[in-house]
Amino acid sequence: NAGVMQNPRHLVRRRGQEARLRCSPMKGHSHVYWYRQLPEEGLKFMVYLQKENIIDESGMPKERFSAEFPKEGPSILRIQQVVRGDSAAYFCASSPGNDQPQHFGDGTRLSIL
Amino acid sequence: DQQVKQNSPSLSVQEGRISILNCDYTNSMFDYFLWYKKYPAEGPTFLISISSIKDKNEDGRFTVFLNKSAKHLSLHIVPSQPGDSAVYFCAASGGNFNKFYFGSGTKLNVKP
Numbered sequence: 225n226a227g228v229m230q231n232p233r234h235l236v237r238r239r240g241q242e243a244r245l246r247c248s249p250m251k252g253h254s255h256v257y258w259y260r261q262l263p264e265e266g267l268k269f270m271v272y273l274q275k276e277n278i279i280d281e282s283g284m285p286k287e288r289f290s291a292e293f294p295k296e297g298p299s300i301l302r303i304q305q306v307v308r309g310d311s312a313a314y315f316c317a318s319s320p321g322n323d324q325p326q327h328f329g330d331g332t333r334l335s336i337l
Numbered sequence: 338d339q340q341v342k343q344n345s346p347s348l349s350v351q352e353g354r355i356s357i358l359n360c361d362y363t364n365s366m367f368d369y370f371l372w373y374k375k376y377p378a379e380g381p382t383f384l385i386s387i388s389s390i391k392d393k394n395e396d397g398r399f400t401v402f403l404n405k406s407a408k409h410l411s412l413h414i415v416p417s418q419p420g421d422s423a424v425y426f427c428a429a430s431g432g433n434f435n436k437f438y439f440g441s442g443t444k445l446n447v448k449p
Binding site for chain 2: 228230257259264265266267268269272280282283315317325326327328329330331
């Protein structure tokens with residue numbers, strides 16, 4: 225009865241490299257959400273996806289960030305040409321429907337050198 | 338634009354007493370509210386929710402109160418236990434359940 229699985233748990237990148245964060249939702253959940261948490265702050269919504277569709281990406285920076293949730297496989301949050309300000313904890317959540325509480329993974333801590 | 342605010346960054350309570358965590362919001366369109374609990378190095382865990390058609394929801398030791406006119410909700414934990422020590426986040430959504438706005442969290446310390 226696995227929960228939301230995120231990997232890697234920790235990711236270190238140098239400025240200018242690409243970061244790929246993966247999220248496998250709970251079994252039976254078709255809705256995936258990505259959030260970012262900066263130190264001493266709450267979680268900030270980034271993007272909401274269903275299989276093969278981006279439903280709401282209003283919280284995602286317009287450049288360098290992209291997300292996908294393919295028909296097969298995990299959801300991917302991709303950050304190109306990372307900068308120091310991208311250092312944060314990135315959390316993925318899933319739900320079976322859009323009127324249900326979201327269940328979170330343990331996050332990926334991204335550090336930019 | 339901080340639409341959900343938790344003005345107390347920390348709270349310390351004696352074991353067995355009541356813990357009251359507060360949350361204020363500014364958007365009158367919000368109609369669904371949740372509380373999450375978070376331990377270090379883990380993701381938030383859903384605790385309890387309330388929709389705007391109710392003013393109270395109870396689940397065991399946890400009760401959430403909603404005051405729509407004041408745009409205020411609170412989480413009561415009674416009796417508090419040391420295992421309740423964690424960061425508590427409130428979250429709100431309006432019309433569109435897909436996007437939740439989170440407060441900055443309150444760190445609860447329950448002393449034995």
